[in-house]
Amino acid sequence: MSSSPLHLPTSQAYDLWSEVYDTDGNVLQQLDDIYISTTLPGLITPNCTVVELGCGTGRNTLKLVEMGAGKVLAIDNSRGMLEKLSEKLGGEGEGRVETFEVDLNTFSSDGVGITTHDGAAEFRKSLRDKEVSGIVSTLVLEHLHLRTFFSLAASILPPDGWLLLTNMHWDMGVISSAGFLDPTTGKKVKPVSINHNKREILEEAGKWGFVVEGEMKEEGIRDLEHAKGFGRRAEKWVGVLMHVGVVFRRI
Numbered sequence: 278m279s280s281s282p283l284h285l286p287t288s289q290a291y292d293l294w295s296e297v298y299d300t301d302g303n304v305l306q307q308l309d310d311i312y313i314s315t316t317l318p319g320l321i322t323p324n325c326t327v328v329e330l331g332c333g334t335g336r337n338t339l340k341l342v343e344m345g346a347g348k349v350l351a352i353d354n355s356r357g358m359l360e361k362l363s364e365k366l367g368g369e370g371e372g373r374v375e376t377f378e379v380d381l382n383t384f385s386s387d388g389v390g391i392t393t394h395d396g397a398a399e400f401r402k403s404l405r406d407k408e409v410s411g412i413v414s415t416l417v418l419e420h421l422h423l424r425t426f427f428s429l430a431a432s433i434l435p436p437d438g439w440l441l442l443t444n445m446h447w448d449m450g451v452i453s454s455a456g457f458l459d460p461t462t463g464k465k466v467k468p469v470s471i472n473h474n475k476r477e478i479l480e481e482a483g484k485w486g487f488v489v490e491g492e493m494k495e496e497g498i499r500d501l502e503h504a505k506g507f508g509r510r511a512e513k514w515v516g517v518l519m520h521v522g523v524v525f526r527r528i
């Protein structure tokens with residue numbers, strides 16, 4: 278008998294998820310890794326400054342450092358996820374990664390204005406003497422309103438800056454949403470999730486001066502043979518588009 282999921286505020290859900298986030302064989306993360314490994318190297322320039330919105334346990338934060346980013350300003354509002362990132366940071370990331378425990382919703386709705394939240398003010402202060410080359414945000418958009426996300430991104434990026442954005446695909450979003458099986462309780466835990474379709478994403482991005490560079494890449498598990506490479510959890514997703522990745526350029 279399956280019980281109904283436990284719906285929690287996003288940061289609380291991720292605090293719990295942080296214990297197994299890096300190890301629970303998430304198929305979407307694996308598709309994300311493939312997209313990131315083919316896209317990110319072409320965007321990073323030596324010593325560039327990158328902002329990461331929703332860095333989580335640092336799956337991509339560490340890649341940014343390895344690829345040569347001079348500074349990564351990484352924001353998340355789950356203390357549990359950020360603690361996992363700090364555990365991973367050492368030698369290589371030291372001094373090059375600054376983390377901010379801030380709710381992205383606390384930035385004002387135009388992304389530019391003053392906010393009274395300390396962490397957000399700290400982040401803005403840290404931005405002051407830097408030219409940001411790009412923003413990375415992977416698998417975070419489903420937790421936010423589009424206006425919140427794109428207004429903030431537009432307030433951070435100068436013209437010609439890039440935004441690498443990935444998310445759960447809207448086809449998957451119709452039948453599922455982010456969540457994990459908490460091994461300590463055996464219960465499915467779900468954060469707040471909003472399904473955004475392609476038209477909505479492109480429309481909001483356009484309002485804030487973001488244009489697609491190249492094409493949006495939509496991926497999923499094609500067939501059982503393909504599923505084998507992603508572990509047992511992939512079988513149930515055969516034929517469903519699960520992941521979307523896109524690079525925007527700010528005009």
Ligand SMILES: C[S@@+](CC[C@H](N)C(=O)[O-])C[C@H]1O[C@@H](n2cnc3c(N)ncnc32)[C@H](O)[C@@H]1O
Pocket residue numbers: 287288291309330331332333334335336337352353354355358379380381382414415416417420421455
């Ligand atoms: C699926 S995880 C992705 C983490 C990381 N980017 C990755 O790809 O592994 C989503 C992350 O977004 C963060 N997040 C969601 N809503 C947020 C908000 N309003 N403010 C800050 N972080 C948020 C969560 O805490 C979580 O770490």
